[in-house]
Amino acid sequence: MRDVLSTVVQAFGSASARTLRDRASAEIHMPAATRCLVVDSVRGWLYPLCSEPGDHYLLFAYFDGSAYQVKVVSPALEDHVDAHACHLFSDGRICFGQSDAGGMPTLTSAYAKSVLWVNGYSVYLRTSMFAF
Amino acid sequence: MSQTVLDKLHDVVLDNRQRRDDRPREKGRQVLVDPSGRIVIGDAVQDDERPQLSEVHQAVFAAGQG
Numbered sequence: 001m002r003d004v005l006s007t008v009v010q011a012f013g014s015a016s017a018r019t020l021r022d023r024a025s026a027e028i029h030m031p032a033a034t035r036c037l038v039v040d041s042v043r044g045w046l047y048p049l050c051s052e053p054g055d056h057y058l059l060f061a062y063f064d065g066s067a068y069q070v071k072v073v074s075p076a077l078e079d080h081v082d083a084h085a086c087h088l089f090s091d092g093r094i095c096f097g098q099s100d101a102g103g104m105p106t107l108t109s110a111y112a113k114s115v116l117w118v119n120g121y122s123v124y125l126r127t128s129m130f131a132f
Numbered sequence: 133m134s135q136t137v138l139d140k141l142h143d144v145v146l147d148n149r150q151r152r153d154d155r156p157r158e159k160g161r162q163v164l165v166d167p168s169g170r171i172v173i174g175d176a177v178q179d180d181e182r183p184q185l186s187e188v189h190q191a192v193f194a195a196g197q198g
Contacts, residue, residue: 028184087194112186116163116171
């Protein structure tokens with residue numbers, strides 16, 4: 001019983017520490033309009049981005065238990081888009097390529113790489129070539 | 133301006149990938165983003181700006197399997 005309690009306390013403490021750390025990271029490094037949301041019991045960070053060519057995006061970053069994932073909320077991915085060429089999973093997550101699960105180790109690193117992705121995708125929409 | 137930024141970004145990222153250097157130490161080969169989502173190449177960053185910037189890990193994206 002003590003082992004179970006210890007595990008629960010440890011997991012809860014770890015999750016709380018992660019949430020606090022992520023909140024601080026979001027305030028310092030991410031767009032001012034970033035909002036913390038809980039969607040389907042998953043806490044994450046919804047943030048807007050504008051690529052260099054001027055396209056607007058809304059992304060959702062969250063910790064999946066092993067890595068930080070980023071899902072494209074809007075725009076809706078167009079039917080003609082080749083998800084494979086654009087480094088996307090079929091559920092709209094960006095495949096960062098850092099691990100088999102395609103996530104990043106920190107919220108900040110996921111945010112930074114998502115900026116690279118939106119710019120690559122904006123180039124793809126204009127040239128059919130993913131730039132990065 | 134945008135095209136210039138993207139061209140420079142493209143050159144820096146591809147050059148680093150050819151060198152297999154995902155996290156370059158040389159400022160001119162680092163790619164950073166600010167809180168507004170603006171991309172900055174490392175040699176254009178002032179020291180007092182740096183704490184707010186996030187470094188882009190430049191490893192290649194992978195293709196989604198799902």
